[in-house]
Amino acid sequence: MSRLTFYRKYRSQNFNEICGQNHIVETLKNAITNKRLSHAYIFSGPRGTGKTSIARIFAKAVNTFQEEDQFDNLDNPICTRITKGLCVDIVEIDAASNTGVDNIRDLNDKVNFAPVECKTKFYIIDEAHMLSTGAFNALLKTLEEPPSHTIFVLATTEPHKIPITIHSRCQHLRFRNLTEDEITIQLKHICEQENITISEEGLSIISQNSSGCMRDALSLFDQIYSFKGNTINDNDILDILGASKSDQIFSLYEAIFKKNKEEVHSILSDIFAAGINPYQLIHDSIQVGKSILAKQCNNDGSIKIHKEKVNTLAELSTLTESTKLLETLAKIESETRWFSNPELLIQIRLLQLITENEQANLVFAKTEVKKDITPTPQVQLKQQEPTPSKKASFTMPTPTPTSNPIEKPTQPIKNPIQQQSPIQPSPKIEKPKVPVAQTNSLTEVNNGWEKVLEKIRQDKPATFSMIRNSKVVQFETNCLTIKLAQSFGFFFEKLNESSQINLLKSYIKTIFEQDLNIKFDDQNNSKDEIIEENTQETFSNQNNEPVKKESESINNIVSMFDGSVL
Numbered sequence: 001m002s003r004l005t006f007y008r009k010y011r012s013q014n015f016n017e018i019c020g021q022n023h024i025v026e027t028l029k030n031a032i033t034n035k036r037l038s039h040a041y042i043f044s045g046p047r048g049t050g051k052t053s054i055a056r057i058f059a060k061a062v063n064t065f066q067e068e069d070q071f072d073n074l075d076n077p078i079c080t081r082i083t084k085g086l087c088v089d090i091v092e093i094d095a096a097s098n099t100g101v102d103n104i105r106d107l108n109d110k111v112n113f114a115p116v117e118c119k120t121k122f123y124i125i126d127e128a129h130m131l132s133t134g135a136f137n138a139l140l141k142t143l144e145e146p147p148s149h150t151i152f153v154l155a156t157t158e159p160h161k162i163p164i165t166i167h168s169r170c171q172h173l174r175f176r177n178l179t180e181d182e183i184t185i186q187l188k189h190i191c192e193q194e195n196i197t198i199s200e201e202g203l204s205i206i207s208q209n210s211s212g213c214m215r216d217a218l219s220l221f222d223q224i225y226s227f228k229g230n231t232i233n234d235n236d237i238l239d240i241l242g243a244s245k246s247d248q249i250f251s252l253y254e255a256i257f258k259k260n261k262e263e264v265h266s267i268l269s270d271i272f273a274a275g276i277n278p279y280q281l282i283h284d285s286i287q288v289g290k291s292i293l294a295k296q297c298n299n300d301g302s303i304k305i306h307k308e309k310v311n312t313l314a315e316l317s318t319l320t321e322s323t324k325l326l327e328t329l330a331k332i333e334s335e336t337r338w339f340s341n342p343e344l345l346i347q348i349r350l351l352q353l354i355t356e357n358e359q360a361n362l363v364f365a366k367t368e369v370k371k372d373i374t375p376t377p378q379v380q381l382k383q384q385e386p387t388p389s390k391k392a393s394f395t396m397p398t399p400t401p402t403s404n405p406i407e408k409p410t411q412p413i414k415n416p417i418q419q420q421s422p423i424q425p426s427p428k429i430e431k432p433k434v435p436v437a438q439t440n441s442l443t444e445v446n447n448g449w450e451k452v453l454e455k456i457r458q459d460k461p462a463t464f465s466m467i468r469n470s471k472v473v474q475f476e477t478n479c480l481t482i483k484l485a486q487s488f489g490f491f492f493e494k495l496n497e498s499s500q501i502n503l504l505k506s507y508i509k510t511i512f513e514q515d516l517n518i519k520f521d522d523q524n525n526s527k528d529e530i531i532e533e534n535t536q537e538t539f540s541n542q543n544n545e546p547v548k549k550e551s552e553s554i555n556n557i558v559s560m561f562d563g564s565v566l
Contacts, residue, residue: 059120209243456507
């Protein structure tokens with residue numbers, strides 16, 4: 001006989017062997033004891049949490065229950081045949097490969113036949129959400145009025161895909177992910193049965209990498225057992241996982257919290273040079289970050305291993321720094337799937353996290369200096385502003401129109417308007433005449449650029465990772481000059497490729513509603529303020545000249561036709 005894998009060999013065979021899911025077990029036990037069974041159930045939850053196993057145990061208990069202690073003894077011939085898959089009254093259907101309406105019609109024809117070996121027939125439909133719409137419709141009538149000797153169990157990982165008409169005809173039992181403690185207890189039990197020697201930390205590493213799935217944990221444990229036999233040390237587990245040692249993770253955290261860029265780059269280079277899986281590195285780093293966060297929130301009970309190191313890092317950082325680092329790691333985890341070089345992306349993002357903090361400190365220092373300087377020009381402006389004589393010249397000349405009818409009595413209506421026309425055309429009337437493209441300030445252009453970045457973030461995550469936090473530093477002759485947040489040569493070369501330029505121009509046209517060229521500024525960040533000031537000066541020069549020319553032409557036309565500006 002071929003060897004059984006751990007997840008098959010140690011599959012639960014009765015309710016007492018179920019790991020976790022106590023709310024499901026108690027519900028089914030009470031339903032059997034009180035004879036309040038439903039004709040259809042939906043078992044939903046993540047993979048590897050015991051949906052199919054509990055469905056089989058449920059079928060055993062319903063067909064063999066006589067007294068309450070029968071839940072502990074399910075070793076009779078019928079239960080043995082159900083375990084081996086030989087019982088003709090317990091039908092398991094894989095909905096992923098039997099999705100059509102014809103398969104459900106065949107089920108409807110057979111469901112009315114009485115059971116052969118058992119008291120109750122069970123139809124266990126695995127991955128039920130994969131059934132077609134026609135198959136669900138064909139199953140509706142049977143679920144609504146099933147035979148008294150039949151029970152349906154629909155197991156699924158995506159219950160939202162099951163039609164509401166099916167939902168309303170079934171009892172819905174929701175399975176949950178297992179905790180690390182529950183998985184560790186089961187692994188310890190297997191180690192005792194198989195005479196395997198492994199450390200507590202090794203079991204915790206396996207539990208953390210199973211994502212709450214018992215089947216994944218047992219499959220990983222079986223792989224490690226095949227690799228090293230009955231004696232397993234922590235390094236063997238790390239080799240199988242392609243994971244880094246815990247000391248390297250803690251050293252990386254310490255360097256980040258101390259803002260030591262050289263040390264961060266050195267540690268990451270050593271990790272990747274050893275062939276560590278970058279995805280596993282991010283996963284392990286998030287696990288350490290969760291422990292640090294738990295310590296800072298006074299939840300020490302959730303920390304199982306490396307308590308001293310976690311306590312040290314928790315004291316070395318603030319809660320804001322820990323959450324910011326975890327947020328960055330979560331973003332890296334989502335971005336690496338789109339990036340062809342995840343090692344480079346990890347280095348860039350972690351170094352960027354440190355430099356952003358430095359830049360924030362510089363910006364704060366600049367704002368403090370500006371606050372100390374700004375009161376002086378405000379006093380000067382207030383001294384220059386009190387010249388109300390100009391405003392009085394516009395509001396007080398009411399007597400002047402009275403002399404005009406005497407000089408030109410033939411035009412008593414037009415002359416007052418004509419004399420007031422130089423007063424009425426104020427700059428507020430002339431502004432709408434200037435083209436919109438010229439009145440856009442650099443701030444307004446950057447607001448539009450933010451909309452472009454948001455659109456790219458949704459459609460092209462890989463491109464967005466290179467131009468995030470960028471800004472427009474110059475806009476003239478229908479060309480946008482973009483300053484990248486980080487002056488990495490790789491990003492600059494990649495973005496200057498024709499395919500990327502054309503992509504960006506298409507998004508810019510969508511937002512700005514005009515064809516604009518684009519180029520990237522590769523100068524240092526320290527020149528940003530100078531560029532912005534020069535840009536604003538060019539805007540003011542470009543705006544003033546058209547206004548002056550246009551106002552002169554308007555006045556000439558008004559005087560030629562003896563009209564007025566409304």
